Amino acid sequence: MGRRKVTDDKSAKPIRGPGRKSKKQGEPTFPKELAQTEPTDKRKVSSRGKQRARKRLEKDKLKQTINKNTKLKTATKRQSDGESNDEEQINGYTDENQQWLKPKKKKELFDDDDEQNEESMDEDVPYDDQFNEMESSSEEEDNDNDEPKLDIEKQSKKIREKQRQAKERSEQELLTNIQQHEKVQFPSGQEVTKEAPQADLQLLMHRIREVINVLNDFKNKREANRSRKEYLDLLRQDLCNYYSYNEFLMNKILDLFPLAEVIDFLEANEVQRPVTIRTNTLKTRRRDLAQALINRGVNVDPLDKWTKVGLVIYNSQVPIGATPEYLCGHYMLQGASSFLPCMALAPQPNERVLDMCAAPGGKATYIGALMRNSGILVANDANKDRARAIIANTHRLGLTNTIVTNLDGRHFSEHMGGFDRCLVDAPCSGAGVIAKDQAVKSSKDEKDIQRCFTAQRQILLNAIDSINENSTTGGYIVYSTCSILVEENEAVVQYALNNRPVKIVETGLEFGVEGFTNFKGTSFHPFMKYCRRYYPHLHNLDGFFVAKLKKYSTKQGNKKESETIEKEKKKAEEEEEEDDSPEAMADD
Numbered sequence: 001m002g003r004r005k006v007t008d009d010k011s012a013k014p015i016r017g018p019g020r021k022s023k024k025q026g027e028p029t030f031p032k033e034l035a036q037t038e039p040t041d042k043r044k045v046s047s048r049g050k051q052r053a054r055k056r057l058e059k060d061k062l063k064q065t066i067n068k069n070t071k072l073k074t075a076t077k078r079q080s081d082g083e084s085n086d087e088e089q090i091n092g093y094t095d096e097n098q099q100w101l102k103p104k105k106k107k108e109l110f111d112d113d114d115e116q117n118e119e120s121m122d123e124d125v126p127y128d129d130q131f132n133e134m135e136s137s138s139e140e141e142d143n144d145n146d147e148p149k150l151d152i153e154k155q156s157k158k159i160r161e162k163q164r165q166a167k168e169r170s171e172q173e174l175l176t177n178i179q180q181h182e183k184v185q186f187p188s189g190q191e192v193t194k195e196a197p198q199a200d201l202q203l204l205m206h207r208i209r210e211v212i213n214v215l216n217d218f219k220n221k222r223e224a225n226r227s228r229k230e231y232l233d234l235l236r237q238d239l240c241n242y243y244s245y246n247e248f249l250m251n252k253i254l255d256l257f258p259l260a261e262v263i264d265f266l267e268a269n270e271v272q273r274p275v276t277i278r279t280n281t282l283k284t285r286r287r288d289l290a291q292a293l294i295n296r297g298v299n300v301d302p303l304d305k306w307t308k309v310g311l312v313i314y315n316s317q318v319p320i321g322a323t324p325e326y327l328c329g330h331y332m333l334q335g336a337s338s339f340l341p342c343m344a345l346a347p348q349p350n351e352r353v354l355d356m357c358a359a360p361g362g363k364a365t366y367i368g369a370l371m372r373n374s375g376i377l378v379a380n381d382a383n384k385d386r387a388r389a390i391i392a393n394t395h396r397l398g399l400t401n402t403i404v405t406n407l408d409g410r411h412f413s414e415h416m417g418g419f420d421r422c423l424v425d426a427p428c429s430g431a432g433v434i435a436k437d438q439a440v441k442s443s444k445d446e447k448d449i450q451r452c453f454t455a456q457r458q459i460l461l462n463a464i465d466s467i468n469e470n471s472t473t474g475g476y477i478v479y480s481t482c483s484i485l486v487e488e489n490e491a492v493v494q495y496a497l498n499n500r501p502v503k504i505v506e507t508g509l510e511f512g513v514e515g516f517t518n519f520k521g522t523s524f525h526p527f528m529k530y531c532r533r534y535y536p537h538l539h540n541l542d543g544f545f546v547a548k549l550k551k552y553s554t555k556q557g558n559k560k561e562s563e564t565i566e567k568e569k570k571k572a573e574e575e576e577e578e579d580d581s582p583e584a585m586a587d588d
């Protein structure tokens with residue numbers, strides 16, 4: 001799945017500027033003599049051209065010699081044998097082998113096939129332009145100018161010329177097509193819903209841009225008899241066809257972003273985020289780790305100024321998940337966005353910390369490191385198999401302050417409580433990590449989202465219940481998801497505000513987009529702006545949401561609290577009966 005491939009390069013989105021690494025390098029400079037271009041009539045024959053010419057001369061000489069020798073031999077033979085060897089000439093074999101050996105059809109020593117074979121051997125040569133005639137190199141032209149041409153060369157030159165003309169014609173046709181469609185062409189109902197064929201993708205993208213253009217200046221650019229809704233319907237359908245999303249998710253995306261940003265977001269979902277690792281500061285320092293990896297042929301750099309432990313891997317000659325450093329627990333392979341909730345939680349040494357949905361342990365092991373392996377970290381997950389992965393990772397990374405539990409987060413506080421801090425990295429739809437899991441594009445519907453936010457609300461309320469509101473160092477809860485949907489984020493936090501004695505506090509994260517305080521007619525608490533949203537097209541991170549809450553004394557809490565708890569418990573029991581296994585939800 002994924003955005004369907006557009007075959008013509010012209011439609012490809014241009015790469016915007018250099019990458020991080022190249023930015024560090026200045027413009028390349030060249031010595032003057034190299035920069036000077038030679039006048040075209042005096043250009044030298046390239047080494048390859050010379051080689052070819054030499055080979056041809058040698059072949060011609062050889063051909064002549066062989067021809068001479070053959071004539072001589074035949075004449076001599078004829079003189080000595082008379083004309084008795086006619087049969088031998090025909091069959092090619094004179095011994096008993098002729099019974100079972102079929103003579104190979106006599107072939108000219110230097111016929112066109114041979115020439116072709118030799119040319120195709122040349123394909124191995126780097127920069128060979130044999131099949132890139134459209135971008136015909138000057139080298140080839142040089143050879144054409146000063147070498148006698150063989151038939152095959154003349155023919156192939158003709159073919160190349162024909163191909164070039166055909167390409168020019170098709171480009172011209174496409175341009176004309178696009179110009180003809182200056183006004184948005186509304187297709188018939190059937191055409192809208194049917195899958196766009198590959199060849200139409202360019203036109204589809206053109207129409208998408210045109211419709212966005214009209215919607216941005218609707219009064220002046222619309223067709224008189226067309227409503228805004230018609231344009232929006234067409235846009236949604238075209239985007240679904242072009243990027244392979246279902247209508248449900250595309251609607252959500254269109255609700256979230258201004259039109260100008262929608263394509264950027266969708267395009268960013270077509271590109272993988274950079275591979276990143278987190279240094280395990282319990283075992284090594286980032287600089288030492290980077291050096292060790294560089295020595296193994298890994299191309300690494302510090303991730304960004306907002307993290308002191310992250311490294312970005314540009315490329316590697318060794319598998320990053322199997323180096324001795326990895327096996328020794330010097331780092332965790334982890335998306336950069338996963339660092340953010342742990343940084344917002346800011347756990348302190350000697351605290352009691354709970355990671356409510358911890359498997360496979362990426363964030364839990366970071367929390368353990370931030371606690372400098374002191375205090376108590378409870379890493380919980382409802383999925384038993386996944387909980388085992390937490391054990392493996394805590395062992396590998398050398399955490400000694402961690403207890404792994406396998407409990408349902410919706411009822412966790414019935415087993416344990418009194419924590420200073422808690423992270424709820426909730427199971428979610430995964431609508432922020434489409435680049436990682438393209439299936440999200442077409443597999444999620446209203447019911448899935450509902451199931452997710454119901455569980456998220458229950459887990460978050462229970463996490464708040466596990467917190468010691470009188471903690472002298474903490475009393476904090478961080479709620480995060482790898483979804484960008486408001487239903488799974490601001491709406492869940494608002495639910496917690498309405499039902500538990502918590503307030504939103506600043507995350508302490510120095511970048512990110514503010515949470516929504518208003519969304520499609522729904523107002524959220526004004527402090528929702530302290531929450532942080534992360535987007536692939538803006539931050540080159542997975543789509544992510546981070547909120548930080550502080551629990552205050554229950555004595556000041558909501559009077560309706562016990563009532564709500566009862567309601568929640570009832571709801572949770574109903575949910576359980578519905579077999580909405582938590583494992584089915586997206587993992588980070």
Ligand SMILES: C[S@@+](CC[C@H](N)C(=O)[O-])C[C@H]1O[C@@H](n2cnc3c(N)ncnc32)[C@H](O)[C@@H]1O
Pocket residue numbers: 338356357358359360361362363364380381382383386407408409410425426427428455459582583585586587588
């Ligand atoms: C987003 S993943 C957590 C990723 C993890 N924090 C990390 O950084 O490696 C969500 C996790 O929640 C777990 N989960 C789902 N429902 C749960 C529940 N009711 N209680 C506790 N954990 C649950 C899933 O098994 C899954 O491992």
